[in-house]
Amino acid sequence: MTAVHTAIYWFRSDLRLRDNPTFIKACKEAEFLLPVYIHSNHLEEEAAWGFPRVGGQRKAFLQESLEDLRTQLRAMGSDLVELSGDILEVFEELRTKLDANQIYCEQIKAPEELEQVAILSHAGFELKSIWQSSMLDPQDLPFKAEDMPDVFTQFRQQVEKHKIRFAKPVDAPVSIPPLPSSHRVQDQATTFDASSSKKSFLGGETSALAHINQYFERRLPDTYKQTRNGLVGMDYSSKFSLWLAGGCCSARLIAKQLAEYELLYGANDGTYWLWFELLWRDYFRFLHFKFGNKLYRSRGLGAAPSNQFNEAKFQQWASGNTGESLIDAGMRELSTTGYLSNRMRQVVASYWIYNMKGDWRAGAAWFESQLIDYDVYSNQGNWLYIAGKGTDPRGGRPFNVAKQTQDHDPDAIYRNMWLK
Ligand SMILES: Cc1cc2nc3c(=O)[nH]c(=O)nc-3n(C[C@H](O)[C@H](O)[C@H](O)COP(=O)(O)OP(=O)(O)OC[C@H]3O[C@@H](n4cnc5c(N)ncnc54)[C@H](O)[C@@H]3O)c2cc1C
Structure with missing residues (x-):
């Protein structure tokens, strides 16, 4: 292993110090390390559907998560530099200022994130990245992720047959290389005013660990x-x-806990x-290893294209004004809190696709904008699944709203919470 002079650690969707193998690797190999987070300007653009890709709830949670990460890094003598702009331009500038050509970052197997890395590699940067966002290590699977069974049940049965439960997490680094001292890099990110949105959850690794601990201490898994x-x-x-x-x-x-x-x-x-x-x-992560960009087509893995997009209908659905009380309650909960239960995600997605004949991709984009927990793999995978354009052997999941209302909100407690 040859030590490099100065390297950059690019935090992406891995805003933590514990169980972050790529960060550990950077800490071991670099002499000087600059941890950065980049607010990519492509996310600031309006989505193809006419609304921002990242809404206020998500921005606020991200900002809290970055603050917490910065505090932890500072406590270990390092720091977090927040920058914004075009990813390539930001790194080009850093390369000039720091004389650093090596970038460490976690591997993300979604199209936009893959393209970012390809552009950087093409520009001559040396990228070192490790896949680290799944519970199982793809190397431990009894098949190559690229050859995984399409159907979830078959995938699960194979995993269980081989008694694979989870990959062992790694500890937080004991020390972090010093910052490159000769070249100070100023924060350029415009700080989002988190106070402007109503927040229900606090972002950051510290809150995550506290939340997970209390969940186990209160023995909630038993009734899950x-x-x-x-x-x-x-x-x-x-x-x-x-x-x-x-x-x-x-x-x-x-999983270890x-x-x-x-x-x-x-x-x-x-x-x-x-x-x-x-x-x-x-x-849903490993499906990206196998199908990649195909999961982002209008027809997904199927043959039929998505429904036509209708702006007026979309506004009714997204703003919670369809006239169907369970749907409207769900859509208002989503925009107010940035969260929605799994059951309601299924019901509102189904309603948009099957009752309103909407384009599933617009629904997925609205979730991307609104959900604090937006995750490219899970969101894409679940929307495809409900739309019948993914790997569901049943070919789609239309939900009967009347039945769902009767089963899950017979006394209107949920609807009254959000429709007042
Ligand atoms: C249309 C649609 C879109 C979705 N978009 C997202 C998304 O952007 N981000 C996201 O994290 N989840 C998404 N989900 C999956 C699921 O709804 C959420 O993970 C879950 O509701 C989160 O709440 P929880 O942590 O309390 O889940 P729990 O019920 O406590 O489950 C524990 C964990 O298991 C995982 N999980 C549970 N259900 C699913 C599922 N169906 N697919 C994938 N992982 C699951 C999550 O990581 C979750 O935190 C979506 C589901 C649907 C139907």
């Missing part, structure tokens, strides 16, 4: 299977996704189901 389709409150589901999405915690860390919990209190339906859901998260 019974409560997971709930609509009201913090405890019916884990809410881990909020912190997993930006990488404030890793799925492996949660879950395994320790099982050793202490015994495995049960609830603990198994929590692992099972985290496996869904991996499944």
Whole structure:
């Protein structure tokens, strides 16, 4: 291993120090290290659908997550520099200022993120990246991720047959290389005013760990299977996704804590189901290894293109004014809090696709804009699944709204919360 002089650590969706193998590698190999986060200007542009790609709730949570990361890095003698602009231009400028050509970053297998890396490589940067966002290590799978079974049940059965539970997380670094002292790089990011939006959850690794700990301490995994389709409150589901999405915690860390919990209190339906859901998260990640850009086509993996986009109908759906009370409650919860239960995500997505005959990609883009826990793999995968353009053997999931209302909100408690 040859030590490099100065390197840059590019934080992407891995805003944490614990279980961050790429950051550990950078810390071991670099003599001087500049940790940066870049607010890419392509995300500031309006989405093709006419609304911002990143809404206020997500921005606020991201800003809190960056603040927490900066505090942790400073406590170890380092720092976090926030920059904004075109990714290539930002790195070109850093290269000139720091005489640094090496960039360490986590691997993200989604089209835009892959393209960013390809552009940087093409411009002569040396990128070192490790895949680290799944619970399982793709190397441990009994098949190459590129050859994985299409159907989730077959994927899960193979994983279970080989007794693969999770990959072991790594510790936080014990020390971080000093900042490149001769070249100070000033923060250029315009700080988002987090106070302007109503926040329900606090971003950052510190809050993530506190949240995960209290979830286990209160023994909520035991009841997870019974409560997971709930609509009201913090405890019916884990809410881990909020912190997993930006990488404030890793799925492996949660899975390890879950395994320790099982050793202490015994495995049960609830603990198994929590692992099972985290496996869904991996499944949607690994599908990207296999299908890549195909998952982003209008027809997805199917033959039929998506429905036509209708702006007026979209506004009704997105603003919670369809006249269908369960749907309107869900869409208002989403825009008010930046979160929606899994059950309601399924129901509103189905309503948009099958009842309103909407373009599934516009629905997915609205979720991208609104969800604090927006995750490119899970969002794309779930929307495709419901639209019947992914790998669902049933070919799509239309939900009957009347039945869902009767099953999940018979006393209108949820609807009254959001429709007043
Ligand atoms: C249309 C649609 C869009 C979605 N978009 C996203 C998204 O952008 N980001 C995101 O994290 N999840 C997404 N999901 C999946 C799921 O709804 C959320 O992960 C879950 O509701 C988050 O709440 P929780 O952490 O309390 O979940 P829990 O029920 O406590 O589950 C534990 C963890 O398992 C994983 N998980 C659970 N269900 C799923 C699932 N269906 N797919 C993938 N992972 C799952 C999540 O990481 C979650 O944190 C979407 C689902 C649908 C139907």
